[in-house]
Amino acid sequence: MSTMQHAWLGSYEVSSTTCTGLSFARHSHDECVIGVNVIGEEKVWLDRREFEAGPGSITLYNPGQIQGGGAAHGAPWQFVSLYVTADQLAADLGLAHVEFDRSLCVQPVLAQQLAAAVAGVLSADALVRGLNEDALVALLGEVVAVSGVRLPGSTAIGRGLVRQAQELLAAHLHQSLPLDQLGTELGLSKFHLLRAFQKETGLSPRQxxxxxxxxxxxxxxxxxxAASEVAHDLGFADQSHLNRHFRAAYGMTPGSYQRVLKR
Structure with missing residues (x-):
């Protein structure tokens, strides 16, 4: 028995699977595939060789590689997978080309962060999804780096471009400005924009x-x-989202804040 959650994030396809004893026949993909083992031992067959991937393992497959394997019959297994074309991944990370040099990276902390980000992008909450989409881009940069691909140097893009990004975000507060659209406007890859923006402000553009x-x-x-009107005018999904973020920032709900002002 298995359960799977699945979603498309623009150019990325992500899934989270919980099962027992699932196995896959030998097959290949047109995309790069990044897998994270959360629970259980996976036996992997890849291009005529075999290896095991336990909890905290990240498995990496280049387009066209023949792969197969799975968990033993009756054994619990939980894993997340991300699919993205090599061209798209390269563009998002500011690279001319992406090809993984390693098929297995045992990185428990990074694996946990990646699994948590995938869980976030599978959330029913649009704001939670958006924040985790940004986190996923940064984490993919780390995954690619530990796989043996050298990322471009962290050339400072300067405060001027970060300010431009802030101005664009402020002008589109009533709607969410996707990271790739913001990067296109500024002539930067998503990864470089995110890294520079976080270095300058301590926050992702969406945060x-x-x-x-x-x-x-x-x-x-x-x-x-009225709070309902404020939520609508400023692009919150609904009033409950305004309430949640307002309480997190100021320790009270919008209604409580307005009642305090009337005293």
Whole structure:
């Protein structure tokens, strides 16, 4: 018996599977495949060789490689998988070409972070999904690096470009500005934009936009605008999302804040 969650994130396909004794016939993919073993031992057959991948293992397959394997009959197995074309992964990371040099990387902390990010992008909450999509890009850079691919140097893009990114985010607060669209506007890969923005502000672009959205919500609430209207005007999914982020930032709900102001 197995359960699977599956989603498309623009150019990425992700899945999370919990099962017992699942096995796969020998096959190949057109995309790069990145797998993370969370629970259980996987026996892998890859291009005429065999190896085992336990919990905390990240398995990496280049397009066209013949692979197969799985968990022993009755054995519990939980894993997440990510599929992306080599061209797309290279573009997102600012590389001319991507080809994994290693098929198995035992990286428990990175594996856990990657699995958590995939769980986040499979969430029913749009804001949680978005934040984890950004995290996934940064983590893919780390995965590619430990696989033996050399990432471009962290050339400083300068505060000017980060400010431009902030201006674009502020101008689109009523809607979510995807990382790839922001990168295209600034002529940067998603990975480089994310890394530079986090270095300058301590936040991802999406996190920075959310704190600005929440701050502006506070200003509108102070003038007496209804919370439902504030949520709509500033691009929150609904009033409950405004409530959650406002409480996290200021320790009270929008309603409580407006009641305090009336005292």
């Amino acid at each position: 920075w936009a959310m704190q600005l959205r929440t701050r502006r919500a506070k200003g509108l609430l102070r003038t007496g605008v």
